[in-house]
Amino acid sequence: MIKNNIISRYKGNLIKLYVFLRYILLSPQDIEKYIPEKGKIVDLGSGFGSYDIYFALKEKKRQIYGFELNKNRVYNANIAAENIKNVKFFVQDFNKNRDINNCDCIIMSDILHHVSKETQDILIMSAKSKLNKTGCLIIKEIWEKPLWKYYYCVLHDKIMTFNEPIFFIKKNDMISKIKKAGFKKIEVRIIKSWLLNPIPHIVYTCKL
Numbered sequence: 393m394i395k396n397n398i399i400s401r402y403k404g405n406l407i408k409l410y411v412f413l414r415y416i417l418l419s420p421q422d423i424e425k426y427i428p429e430k431g432k433i434v435d436l437g438s439g440f441g442s443y444d445i446y447f448a449l450k451e452k453k454r455q456i457y458g459f460e461l462n463k464n465r466v467y468n469a470n471i472a473a474e475n476i477k478n479v480k481f482f483v484q485d486f487n488k489n490r491d492i493n494n495c496d497c498i499i500m501s502d503i504l505h506h507v508s509k510e511t512q513d514i515l516i517m518s519a520k521s522k523l524n525k526t527g528c529l530i531i532k533e534i535w536e537k538p539l540w541k542y543y544y545c546v547l548h549d550k551i552m553t554f555n556e557p558i559f560f561i562k563k564n565d566m567i568s569k570i571k572k573a574g575f576k577k578i579e580v581r582i583i584k585s586w587l588l589n590p591i592p593h594i595v596y597t598c599k600l
């Protein structure tokens with residue numbers, strides 16, 4: 393019900409279709425359960441904001457800020473979030489957001505594989521410095537198994553980004569990166585989905 397309500401908030405059939413398909417490929421419930429029930433939550437590269445709006449509607453005590461480079465996505469996300477007081481979207485480059493601090497949660501959903509290995513390290517390290525002591529970093533990425541799904545994602549992202557470089561991170565390498573950044577408690581979960589879902593989702597929850 394909430395998902396249908398959110399889809400209907402978007403203007404334009406193409407965006408509605410995009411959000412509908414995104415929800416089929418990754419249900420927001422599968423991420424929502426790892427997000428604190430209250431506090432300041434920052435989503436880096438929030439896209440059309442469909443996940444953040446879901447998180448905000450589920451728990452009113454969450455205050456969610458989405459940062460996204462693409463102005464059109466931010467505009468449409470704010471239209472969909474109209475009259476929902478605890479979520480707001482801003483045009484901002486996640487490499488430059490120095491004024492973010494004291495967060496209870498930082499979300500990086502499908503953004504790290506779009507930046508270089510060095511930038512991945514910088515983003516994870518800087519997330520650590522922006523979290524409260526009890527805060528948590530949530531990374532949603534692409535798992536490297538099964539191989540056919542992994543290669544589907546490589547192809548999909550190459551087409552969607554017009555052949556920009558892609559930097560998928562294998563599970564063990566990601567754990568090393570997270571540890572190197574100073575996170576002590578790391579939980580890794582492969583998201584169970586319908587059998588032929590071509591996206592192998594993996595979620596890392598990282599605490600200090």
Ligand SMILES: C[S@@+](CC[C@H](N)C(=O)[O-])C[C@H]1O[C@@H](n2cnc3c(N)ncnc32)[C@H](O)[C@@H]1O
Pocket residue numbers: 414436437438439440443459460461462465484485486487500501502503506
């Ligand atoms: C694959 S989409 C993921 C969107 C959303 N997080 C989700 O899971 O549905 C990656 C998003 O990151 C945004 N992005 C890429 N580079 C960015 C940057 N430097 N600062 C902010 N957003 C960026 C893109 O515009 C795009 O909307």
